[in-house]
Amino acid sequence: MAQQITLKGRGIVEGCCKAEALVSAKPISFLGDIDPKTGKVVEKNLDIYGECVTDKVLCFPHGHGSTVGSYVLYSLAKNKLAPKAIVNEKADPVIVVGAVIANIPMIDQIDISQIKTGEIVEVDVYKGLVKILKKWEV
Amino acid sequence: MYLTKEEERIYDGELGWAKQVCMKILVKLGELFDAERLIPIDSAHISGVSYKTLGEAPTDFLEALAKANEKTKVEATLNPQSFDPEYLRKRLPKQLLQKQLDILQIFERMGFKQSYTCTPYYIRKPEKNSHLAWAESSAVVYANSVLGAWTNREGGPSALAAAIIGKTPDYGVHKAINRKPNILVEVDSPIKEEVEYGALGISLGKILKDKIPIIRGVGNTSGENLKHLGAALASAGMTNLFHYKDSELKGETLEKISVEANDIRKAIEELTTAPKQKPDLVFVGCPHCSLKEIREIANVVGGKKVRDNTEFWVCTSCHVKEKAKSYVQKIEASGAKVITDTCAVVTWTDKLGIETIMTNSAKTAHYAPTLNKANTILAPLKECLKTALKE
Numbered sequence: 001m002a003q004q005i006t007l008k009g010r011g012i013v014e015g016c017c018k019a020e021a022l023v024s025a026k027p028i029s030f031l032g033d034i035d036p037k038t039g040k041v042v043e044k045n046l047d048i049y050g051e052c053v054t055d056k057v058l059c060f061p062h063g064h065g066s067t068v069g070s071y072v073l074y075s076l077a078k079n080k081l082a083p084k085a086i087v088n089e090k091a092d093p094v095i096v097v098g099a100v101i102a103n104i105p106m107i108d109q110i111d112i113s114q115i116k117t118g119e120i121v122e123v124d125v126y127k128g129l130v131k132i133l134k135k136w137e138v
Numbered sequence: 139m140y141l142t143k144e145e146e147r148i149y150d151g152e153l154g155w156a157k158q159v160c161m162k163i164l165v166k167l168g169e170l171f172d173a174e175r176l177i178p179i180d181s182a183h184i185s186g187v188s189y190k191t192l193g194e195a196p197t198d199f200l201e202a203l204a205k206a207n208e209k210t211k212v213e214a215t216l217n218p219q220s221f222d223p224e225y226l227r228k229r230l231p232k233q234l235l236q237k238q239l240d241i242l243q244i245f246e247r248m249g250f251k252q253s254y255t256c257t258p259y260y261i262r263k264p265e266k267n268s269h270l271a272w273a274e275s276s277a278v279v280y281a282n283s284v285l286g287a288w289t290n291r292e293g294g295p296s297a298l299a300a301a302i303i304g305k306t307p308d309y310g311v312h313k314a315i316n317r318k319p320n321i322l323v324e325v326d327s328p329i330k331e332e333v334e335y336g337a338l339g340i341s342l343g344k345i346l347k348d349k350i351p352i353i354r355g356v357g358n359t360s361g362e363n364l365k366h367l368g369a370a371l372a373s374a375g376m377t378n379l380f381h382y383k384d385s386e387l388k389g390e391t392l393e394k395i396s397v398e399a400n401d402i403r404k405a406i407e408e409l410t411t412a413p414k415q416k417p418d419l420v421f422v423g424c425p426h427c428s429l430k431e432i433r434e435i436a437n438v439v440g441g442k443k444v445r446d447n448t449e450f451w452v453c454t455s456c457h458v459k460e461k462a463k464s465y466v467q468k469i470e471a472s473g474a475k476v477i478t479d480t481c482a483v484v485t486w487t488d489k490l491g492i493e494t495i496m497t498n499s500a501k502t503a504h505y506a507p508t509l510n511k512a513n514t515i516l517a518p519l520k521e522c523l524k525t526a527l528k529e
Contacts, residue, residue: 012170032508036193043508062347064376066505067273068186070293071196078198092348092376093167097293100166101159101199 015105022056029065030072039081058083073098156206160299168307182301185273186294188484211304254479255455271300279368325355327399336500337405339370409503412513417496420526423453424499436465444473
């Protein structure tokens with residue numbers, strides 16, 4: 001039986017959830033890359049182009065680009081299109097503030113290369129853990 | 139994090155919801171980055187003013203703050219919005235204008251200055267070593283690197299929170315130790331044009347992550363070229379400060395990378411996506427033009443006229459436009475528009491039927507394919523002017 005993978009990180013915005021992972025190998029600029037009206041990834045250079053971030057555990061290395069990005073996260077939440085949680089390798093202020101005002105659980109210092117799109121993951125910000133669930137646990 | 143009694147009372151909500159939410163933003167950021175305390179700021183600059191980039195939802199957040207009767211505690215300027223007072227008001231749908239005016243009215247109620255520019259430093263230059271809480275990544279890089287003021291790269295809401303509380307958490311580049319260069323960038327061939335500075339910024343931004351570079355080989359250039367370099371650096375990466383004076387290199391051994399002429403040429407090519415070389419819009423003024431840039435444009439325009447079926451926009455702040463009156467007259471006599479308070483990126487060029495944008499701004503070329511659904515041509519100012527104007 002394969003070893004279950006539990007990743008330890010640093011909790012930033014409190015919360016817990018279990019959902020499907022969507023993993024971008026590249027940094028995300030919420031302004032421009034994500035459409036706040038649909039939750040879809042519209043930046044063609046991203047490996048997750050065309051995917052929808054809604055209700056996913058969105059994993060990406062870090063944010064970049066415009067500081068208006070925080071409000072896009074708030075827009076997504078208001079439109080009920082937000083990710084269930086955000087998992088970063090390194091948190092940056094644009095994403096942190098967005099997660100605070102949009103109230104999206106967030107954790108960083110996670111090696112996101114361990115997580116694959118489509119896997120079901122459990123995020124527990126209080127303990128600072130991201131658990132990749134095996135199929136029979138889902 | 140240490141909070142004074144007064145700060146604690148705000149955090150606990152004793153002074154109301156709005157101040158509490160603002161304080162929470164500041165404290166959360168402070169804790170994340172191991173700040174020990176909050177420090178007073180001289181000014182704040184807010185991004186996220188344009189209705190096009192803001193959309194619907196944040197209006198509610200801003201409205202709630204304004205309703206709670208919150209006012210700015212320090213001088214606080216605003217980034218560009220999506221309309222200018224004249225041209226775009228006539229050409230874009232009325233309902234968009236109304237949405238934008240609603241947002242501006244909320245900011246006005248909170249006491250923000252109606253500056254609508256990404257270059258607030260042309261209105262009032264922050265003092266060296268003063269602490270600021272600025273959003274708008276290009277202005278942050280410029281303030282830190284060229285003006286020697288100290289500001290982290292705030293998000294729209296964190297700058298808003300800082301404007302209302304009058305403080306910012308003491309972390310990042312507010313501390314001298316975090317301002318030292320940690321990577322040496324050698325630019326192997328001399329670069330002159332603003333597009334080369336911009337292209338250098340885009341390619342460096344992608345590889346530097348959050349490192350602080352000292353860039354060798356650009357020391358004697360103009361503030362405007364450094365503005366283009368910083369704007370591009372910030373759009374493509376997380377950098378908020380660069381050094382460019384050799385005197386700042388104090389004999390430390392730093393990791394070293396070099397950039398060759400070929401890298402810059404390749405970056406310029408990649409920022410040009412247009413299959414055709416005939417733009418619908420020639421756009422100069424990202425970041426907003428300085429007085430010097432407006433003068434330069436006016437001198438080249440001379441008595442020439444803008445080509446048929448081509449728009450030519452020069453974007454700046456109303457503050458600079460007012461100071462540049464005689465140059466503005468000359469530029470507008472050609473059929474060009476000197477547009478204030480907004481720019482091509484934060485307005486709806488697609489609704490004006492613009493499919494191809496030619497610009498001298500690497501930042502615009504980087505953003506326009508997604509934010510304007512436009513193809514781009516990145517070219518130096520003199521080529522932009524040649525394309526925009528009849529012989």
